Amino acid sequence: MRAITIKEPGGPEVLTLAEVPDPLPGEGEVLVEVAATAVNRADVLQRQGFYNPPPGASPYPGLECSGRIAALGAGVSGWAVGDEVCALLSGGGYAEKVAVPAGQLLPVPKGVGLVDAAALPEVTATVWSNVFQAVHLRPGETLLLHGGSSGIGTMGIQLGKAIGARVAVTAGSAEKLEACRALGADVLINYREQDFVEALGPDGADVILDVMGAKYLDRNLDALAVNGRLVIIGMQGGVQAELNIAKLMAKRAAIVSTSLRARPLDEKAAIVAEVREHVWPLIDNGRVRPIIDTVLPLADAAEAHRLMESSTHIGKILLRA
Numbered sequence: 100m101r102a103i104t105i106k107e108p109g110g111p112e113v114l115t116l117a118e119v120p121d122p123l124p125g126e127g128e129v130l131v132e133v134a135a136t137a138v139n140r141a142d143v144l145q146r147q148g149f150y151n152p153p154p155g156a157s158p159y160p161g162l163e164c165s166g167r168i169a170a171l172g173a174g175v176s177g178w179a180v181g182d183e184v185c186a187l188l189s190g191g192g193y194a195e196k197v198a199v200p201a202g203q204l205l206p207v208p209k210g211v212g213l214v215d216a217a218a219l220p221e222v223t224a225t226v227w228s229n230v231f232q233a234v235h236l237r238p239g240e241t242l243l244l245h246g247g248s249s250g251i252g253t254m255g256i257q258l259g260k261a262i263g264a265r266v267a268v269t270a271g272s273a274e275k276l277e278a279c280r281a282l283g284a285d286v287l288i289n290y291r292e293q294d295f296v297e298a299l300g301p302d303g304a305d306v307i308l309d310v311m312g313a314k315y316l317d318r319n320l321d322a323l324a325v326n327g328r329l330v331i332i333g334m335q336g337g338v339q340a341e342l343n344i345a346k347l348m349a350k351r352a353a354i355v356s357t358s359l360r361a362r363p364l365d366e367k368a369a370i371v372a373e374v375r376e377h378v379w380p381l382i383d384n385g386r387v388r389p390i391i392d393t394v395l396p397l398a399d400a401a402e403a404h405r406l407m408e409s410s411t412h413i414g415k416i417l418l419r420a
């Protein structure tokens with residue numbers, strides 16, 4: 100099969116389409132013939148040599164895919180050859196075939212095309228496992244999403260609104276904020292022009308989904324409501340910061356941080372099962388949809404990475420196998 104390989108750590112140009120051996124489905128896995136994969140920020144870090152795949156994962160990038168089941172490994176039940184699926188991966192999505200633990204498979208939702216379904220697994224699993232499982236956003240609460248027009252943000256807005264939360268977003272341009280408003284965001288904050296703590300007002304946010312890490316830690320604490328929960332999933336603004344424990348204590352607040360890729364298989368399967376139970380019906384009935392900026396051929400993976408690094412996209416960037 101063909102896959103995108105990383106010749107050596109570096110810029111987008113190191114992504115090279117090459118002939119590689121087909122993967123074989125192990126026990127409890129299925130082989131998926133890939134229709135499409137999606138680009139995630141983690142793929143950029145992996146390309147640069149800063150984020151190696153966990154032990155046992157495919158060496159090729161790609162944390163999600165859609166496609167058709169081509170073969171079943173031993174012990175797999177509930178799925179059949181030919182089923183149209185999408186899947187959360189530990190790697191290997193930038194390829195024509197990938198072996199996937201059966202617990203990480205989801206059916207393609209009603210009304211979503213096979214290619215477009217590749218936009219769903221990573222963002223639904225990340226938003227669900229953090230905003231809902233980890234910090235229990237409730238109806239009527241305020242959710243602040245940093246990077247509201249990102250892949251994660253566009254799903255966070257839709258799921259936040261679907262459960263009846265008030266959603267605030269930050270983004271770096273009026274065009275991106277308009278896209279967030281169209282998805283249902285209630286409070287629009289241009290982080291280049293406004294201070295998000297002031298823009299939120301004195302009530303603050305009950306839950307903050309943060310992708311900036313160190314750079315925003317102190318201001319995120321300022322922005323939290325009493326009993327607020329800050330969940331950090333990105334480090335785009337660095338990894339080391341000083342924590343003011345007095346602020347945390349005064350607000351009886353909590354800070355949580357998670358990474359999806361390295362979680363054990365049983366935890367990923369449990370997240371995917373909850374996503375299927377709680378998020379898939381919202382997609383099936385059209386309340387929530389994948390937001391896709393661009394679809395490029397797999398061979399143009401370098402171009403897709405340049406697009407992500409330029410941060411001009413809104414929603415997801417897909418690669419069609």
Ligand SMILES: NC(=O)c1ccc[n+]([C@@H]2O[C@H](COP(=O)([O-])OP(=O)(O)OC[C@H]3O[C@@H](n4cnc5c(N)ncnc54)[C@H](OP(=O)(O)O)[C@@H]3O)[C@@H](O)[C@H]2O)c1
Pocket residue numbers: 138139140141221225245246247248249250251252269270271272275290310311331332333334335357358359360407410411414
């Ligand atoms: N921990 C996990 O398990 C996990 C899983 C998935 C994703 N993530 C993380 O989630 C983040 C989003 O991922 P993605 O794939 O959706 O990437 P993406 O579409 O490229 O989004 C990156 C976002 O960061 C925003 N941003 C940059 N500087 C900002 C600032 N100073 N203030 C507010 N927002 C800022 C960008 O907003 P503008 O373009 O408007 O500047 C953009 O929306 C990444 O950091 C990724 O690593 C973590």
